[in-house]
Amino acid sequence: RRQRQMCIRDSICRLFSSKRIYPIVHRADFCDICNALEQKSLLNCLITDKFYIFMYITLIILFLSAIFFMSGKVRSDLVALCALVLLIIFGILTPEEALTGFSNSVVIMMIGLFVVGGAIFQTGLAKMISSRILKLAGDSELKLFVLIVLVTAFIGAFVSNTGTVALMLPIVVSMAMGTQINVSRLLMPLAFASSMGGMMTLIGTPPNLVIQEALTSAGYTPLTFFSFTPVGLVCVAVGLIILIPLSKIFLTKKGDKDRKGKKNKSLKELAGEYQLFQNLCRVQVESKSPLTGKTIQELSIPQRYNVGIMEVRRQSSSSRRHFFKTMSQEMAAADTVIQENDILYVLGDFTNVEHFAEENTLKLLDTHATEGTVEAKSEELEFTEIGIAEIVLMPASNLVNKPVKDSGFREKYGVNILGIQRKRQYILKNLKDEKMHSGDVLLVQGTWENIARLSEDPSDWVVLGQPLAEAAKVTLNHKAPVAAIIMLGMVVMMMFDFIPIAPVTAVMIAGLLMVLTGCFRNVEAAYKTINWESIVLIAAMMPMSLALEKTGASNLVSQSLVNGLGSYGPYILLAGIYFTTSLMTMFISNTATAVLLAPIALQAAIQLDLSPYPFLFAVTVAASMCFASPFSTPPNALVMPAGRYTFMDYVKVGLPLQIIMGIVMIFVLPLLFPF
Numbered sequence: 001r002r003q004r005q006m007c008i009r010d011s012i013c014r015l016f017s018s019k020r021i022y023p024i025v026h027r028a029d030f031c032d033i034c035n036a037l038e039q040k041s042l043l044n045c046l047i048t049d050k051f052y053i054f055m056y057i058t059l060i061i062l063f064l065s066a067i068f069f070m071s072g073k074v075r076s077d078l079v080a081l082c083a084l085v086l087l088i089i090f091g092i093l094t095p096e097e098a099l100t101g102f103s104n105s106v107v108i109m110m111i112g113l114f115v116v117g118g119a120i121f122q123t124g125l126a127k128m129i130s131s132r133i134l135k136l137a138g139d140s141e142l143k144l145f146v147l148i149v150l151v152t153a154f155i156g157a158f159v160s161n162t163g164t165v166a167l168m169l170p171i172v173v174s175m176a177m178g179t180q181i182n183v184s185r186l187l188m189p190l191a192f193a194s195s196m197g198g199m200m201t202l203i204g205t206p207p208n209l210v211i212q213e214a215l216t217s218a219g220y221t222p223l224t225f226f227s228f229t230p231v232g233l234v235c236v237a238v239g240l241i242i243l244i245p246l247s248k249i250f251l252t253k254k255g256d257k258d259r260k261g262k263k264n265k266s267l268k269e270l271a272g273e274y275q276l277f278q279n280l281c282r283v284q285v286e287s288k289s290p291l292t293g294k295t296i297q298e299l300s301i302p303q304r305y306n307v308g309i310m311e312v313r314r315q316s317s318s319s320r321r322h323f324f325k326t327m328s329q330e331m332a333a334a335d336t337v338i339q340e341n342d343i344l345y346v347l348g349d350f351t352n353v354e355h356f357a358e359e360n361t362l363k364l365l366d367t368h369a370t371e372g373t374v375e376a377k378s379e380e381l382e383f384t385e386i387g388i389a390e391i392v393l394m395p396a397s398n399l400v401n402k403p404v405k406d407s408g409f410r411e412k413y414g415v416n417i418l419g420i421q422r423k424r425q426y427i428l429k430n431l432k433d434e435k436m437h438s439g440d441v442l443l444v445q446g447t448w449e450n451i452a453r454l455s456e457d458p459s460d461w462v463v464l465g466q467p468l469a470e471a472a473k474v475t476l477n478h479k480a481p482v483a484a485i486i487m488l489g490m491v492v493m494m495m496f497d498f499i500p501i502a503p504v505t506a507v508m509i510a511g512l513l514m515v516l517t518g519c520f521r522n523v524e525a526a527y528k529t530i531n532w533e534s535i536v537l538i539a540a541m542m543p544m545s546l547a548l549e550k551t552g553a554s555n556l557v558s559q560s561l562v563n564g565l566g567s568y569g570p571y572i573l574l575a576g577i578y579f580t581t582s583l584m585t586m587f588i589s590n591t592a593t594a595v596l597l598a599p600i601a602l603q604a605a606i607q608l609d610l611s612p613y614p615f616l617f618a619v620t621v622a623a624s625m626c627f628a629s630p631f632s633t634p635p636n637a638l639v640m641p642a643g644r645y646t647f648m649d650y651v652k653v654g655l656p657l658q659i660i661m662g663i664v665m666i667f668v669l670p671l672l673f674p675f
């Protein structure tokens with residue numbers, strides 16, 4: 001204590017002896033001031049010690065979180081929540097401060113973007129656009145490579161990079177097989193291109209939204225929707241130039257023979273296996289048909305003609321619900337009333353179908369007759385609302401030795417039996433009198449909701465494969481124009497400042513419209529598109545930046561950067577911020593890294609009286625352009641098994657690209673956003 005008092009007194013003496021303190025005070029006044037300042041300084045020392053303790057605790061929590069993030073043994077959202085709870089327990093953050101991340105506009109906007117992106121996939125809009133563009137590649141490997149990078153970057157500018165890769169992955173694999181190009185050369189650049197494309201718009205990647213929040217919170221002019229476009233274009237150009245030689249050198253050694261394991265049968269494979277396409281005909285009910293106004297049960301069609309009606313399609317009466325869809329799809333239930341101009345999908349021998357049509361004044365449609373405004377082929381089935389699945393009968397099932405007509409499937413579950421597979425033989429005719437045996441595999445047809453209900457009786461049968469997962473792959477193509485209009489409207493609202501709608505509001509409106517207009521089968525499908533692990537991770541990590549700032553850790557790091565690098569000029573400081581962010585992103589998610597380093601970059605720029613824009617852009621670019629690890633971003637991990645990549649493949653290709661991208665950005669960012 002005595003030593004501390006002497007240090008404080010010496011400091012005060014030096015302060016008053018300097019020429020900066022004037023006028024000169026009397027000696028007695030000096031002693032009084034000295035004693036008063038000594039007491040205050042001792043109190044400040046105690047307070048400072050407490051802040052240092054809080055800062056060390058915060059840094060320890062951050063360090064432990066980083067270790068768990070790197071290990072991957074615990075889910076990242078759980079790690080973030082544990083860190084958040086510890087900050088509350090130690091009194092570093094109040095509960096209100098800790099929960100601010102869950103009400104943050106960035107988090108709400110990300111939820112809405114997941115829904116909008118899911119609707120774009122569900123309606124087939126993104127696949128439609130990308131497939132047409134990829135056809136331009138022809139047989140040129142270089143042209144295909146360039147197109148894949150450009151198309152992926154374009155889609156990634158408006159849709160999450162994970163969703164973009166999930167969409168493009170099967171398309172690229174099929175294109176590679178068709179052109180005999182090694183698929184491993186294309187998939188890693190595909191993942192990198194999705195991240196580079198995310199830099200072109202405000203909504204392209206979460207770190208962009210993070211620096212937008214940091215700027216607006218500090219009172220600076222917010223960025224516009226396309227403020228990122230010049231930076232994104234540079235990223236794509238650099239990435240394309242570097243990836244062409246690197247991918248050819250390091251990613252062409254792998255074999256192209258894919259080991260195909262056992263997988264679920266697709267819906268089209270099931271339909272082909274049971275010969276539904278060969279035995280399917282379409283007939284249209286004419287005005288004088290005796291079927292008009294009668295239910296299918298009343299007509300006893302299977303008993304009289306030995307054919308079965310699979311589904312009924314008719315002109316849509318609700319334009320509000322179907323928008324651009326002119327025909328509705330309805331399963332042929334017992335109480336379905338047949339109406340004039342209905343199109344019946346009939347399963348059976350052609351001679352029987354022809355006899356059925358002649359007797360009931362029905363018109364046989366040719367293979368390319370249109371339904372409403374859409375051309376439909378008789379050899380194709382739609383699985384939009386009605387699907388098919390296989391179930392296998394268990395030995396203890398009550399249906400064993402019962403004929404199909406007495407099974408009660410239609411009455412109890414609302415599904416039809418279309419075929420039976422028994423000892424690799426297919427029974428497709430005269431099903432109504434066929435008795436079912438233990439181990440029979442039944443092909444059933446019904447709405448997806450009714451098929452899901454079949455899993456409730458595992459004692460009688462087991463549903464094979466994952467029919468609901470296959471159903472999720474079926475796109476609602478007739479909703480693609482609706483999704484396009486909604487997405488365009490969202491982009492326009494976010495692009496132009498004269499429209500008095502905040503970006504988060506625009507995204508919420510778009511997400512809600514996607515659900516209300518039927519771009520999803522149901523609300524549950526919309527919820528499933530949201531990656532809640534990412535949402536919780538980001539919302540829980542956001543208060544960490546507040547804790548770092550509150551305890552002085554952010555100021556300490558920024559002061560260290562300023563003191564250590566600031567004297568060498570703004571370019572060196574920019575490089576330090578960029579590569580610090582780039583290094584941290586290899587171990588922590590890019591969004592969490594941006595959340596932590598954005599306030600540090602902002603403080604460093606303010607202390608040197610420089611514009612914060614180039615420094616914050618360095619944070620978001622470095623956080624998004626992390627390619628040296630398969631675990632740094634979800635797209636990198638997503639293509640790893642399909643491309644059969646090792647960790648070293650990412651180091652060989654991604655690390656040079658990451659370093660070169662950083663060097664280019666250090667010189668480009670100040671040109672676009674001057675200091």
